[in-house]
Amino acid sequence: MKTLLITGGAGFIGSAVVRQLINDTQYKVVNVDKLTYAGNLQSLISVSTHPRYKFEQVDICDAAEVARVFREHQPDAVMHLAAESHVDRSITGPADFIQTNIVGTYTLLEAARAHWNSLEGERKANFRFHHISTDEVYGSLGDEGFFTEETAYEPNSPYSASKASSDHLVRAWHHTYGLPVVTTNCSNNYGPYHFPEKLIPLVILNAVNGKPLPIYGKGDNIRDWLYVDDHARALRTVLETGKLGETYNIGGWNEKTNLEVVQAICALLDELHPQGAPHAKLITYVADRAGHDKRYAIDATKIAADLGWKPQETFETGLRKTVAWYLTNTDWIKGVTSGDYQKWVQQNYTERSTA
Numbered sequence: 537m538k539t540l541l542i543t544g545g546a547g548f549i550g551s552a553v554v555r556q557l558i559n560d561t562q563y564k565v566v567n568v569d570k571l572t573y574a575g576n577l578q579s580l581i582s583v584s585t586h587p588r589y590k591f592e593q594v595d596i597c598d599a600a601e602v603a604r605v606f607r608e609h610q611p612d613a614v615m616h617l618a619a620e621s622h623v624d625r626s627i628t629g630p631a632d633f634i635q636t637n638i639v640g641t642y643t644l645l646e647a648a649r650a651h652w653n654s655l656e657g658e659r660k661a662n663f664r665f666h667h668i669s670t671d672e673v674y675g676s677l678g679d680e681g682f683f684t685e686e687t688a689y690e691p692n693s694p695y696s697a698s699k700a701s702s703d704h705l706v707r708a709w710h711h712t713y714g715l716p717v718v719t720t721n722c723s724n725n726y727g728p729y730h731f732p733e734k735l736i737p738l739v740i741l742n743a744v745n746g747k748p749l750p751i752y753g754k755g756d757n758i759r760d761w762l763y764v765d766d767h768a769r770a771l772r773t774v775l776e777t778g779k780l781g782e783t784y785n786i787g788g789w790n791e792k793t794n795l796e797v798v799q800a801i802c803a804l805l806d807e808l809h810p811q812g813a814p815h816a817k818l819i820t821y822v823a824d825r826a827g828h829d830k831r832y833a834i835d836a837t838k839i840a841a842d843l844g845w846k847p848q849e850t851f852e853t854g855l856r857k858t859v860a861w862y863l864t865n866t867d868w869i870k871g872v873t874s875g876d877y878q879k880w881v882q883q884n885y886t887e888r889s890t891a
């Protein structure tokens with residue numbers, strides 16, 4: 537049985553990856569997460585007592601603790617998702633982004649390299665370090681064209697610059713030390729368990745509560761949306777079949793302006809939660825994000841042609857599932873909006889680890 541060390545497994549995408557791997561595969565999963573404000577063990581209740589799941593509350597910048605985790609769990613592969621992920625927070629406070637996304641990735645790479653060097657034979661040959669990154673490293677597109685794996689890096693925000701730095705470190709550890717790496721760059725994800733600071737969950741919860749729906753600038757910035765479980769499936773595909781040293785772009789072929797996204801959410805809520813309809817009356821234009829990238833769009837041809845992955849959800853089916861999820865999963869939402877999820881996490885984690 538292979539052991540996967542997953543960093544950031546208590547986050548939005550990481551928890552989707554962990555749930556999928558526990559439910560659909562025979563991997564052992566070790567979730568290494570510091571539990572920042574974005575880490576929520578309530579997203580993992582369905583797998584938390586599974587015999588193939590283990591949680592380690594560790595900061596990836598802590599070299600001694602990271603080394604201990606590698607020593608104790610002897611992983612066959614690493615999926616590295618831990619990061620500071622919110623562009624707006626990176627504008628008001630970039631320090632954590634430099635620390636976790638750059639220094640943390642460096643620390644993890646060094647621990648992975650030491651571990652990989654200690655392996656022999658097939659285990660060494662089959663080891664993988666899978667770095668999970670974003671399409672934002674490529675900068676911003678005009679009206680035409682797509683990001684491909686050959687697009688030059690032009691990160692514009694402190695967040696994307698820190699992710700671009702981490703991509704370069706991973707590339708260098710492959711070329712210099714031979715560490716067996718694969719990197720993926722994905723477009724905007726959406727779906728259940730998404731922290732309500734990001735556009736889609738924020739708009740759903742504000743609309744349900746009759747609060748303004750803030751649209752930056754004119755709402756004409758374009759993002760390419762992918763349902764989170766499709767991303768999780770793509771990550772498993774790349775981990776298992778991706779070619780060493782390669783990068784793969786992952787995207788949903790789903791370009792929408794922000795205004796279109798917000799209007800689609802409002803229309804779904806008018807149908808599924810008619811109290812407060814029409815929800816679009818809550819749309820409020822606010823000051824634009826500093827340095828706001830105009831358009832992202834991924835050309836996902838390579839992962840489809842080489843590895844056979846394509847998304848299962850359309851934006852319409854995925855958004856309907858997402859809105860329905862936020863309307864029914866009131867415990868998770870109450871935990872997140874009251875801040876209780878952090879107390880709950882501490883209490884339950886402490887109880888489990890001392891049991």
Ligand code: NAD
Binds near residue numbers: 544545572575636670
């Ligand atoms: P998230 O913010 O929801 O989760 C990040 C997780 O990392 C949290 O559980 C947090 O506790 C953990 N973490 C943060 N700092 C840590 C540290 N120093 N040590 C250990 N754990 C730490 O993020 P997400 O949206 O799930 O994104 C996951 C990854 O995917 C990130 O690397 C992000 O750059 C990338 N990505 C995200 C998107 C998206 O649309 N959300 C798109 C493409 C790529």
Ligand code: TDX
Binds near residue numbers: 733
């Ligand atoms: O209140 C809002 N109003 C608004 O108009 C918020 C929170 C966002 N926006 C706009 C900004 C963006 O154009 O909506 C778009 C999406 O914003 P976010 O949800 O903050 O995502 P984005 O900045 O595009 O980045 C996301 O996708 C790529 C993730 O947060 C990153 O981690 C990922 O790499």
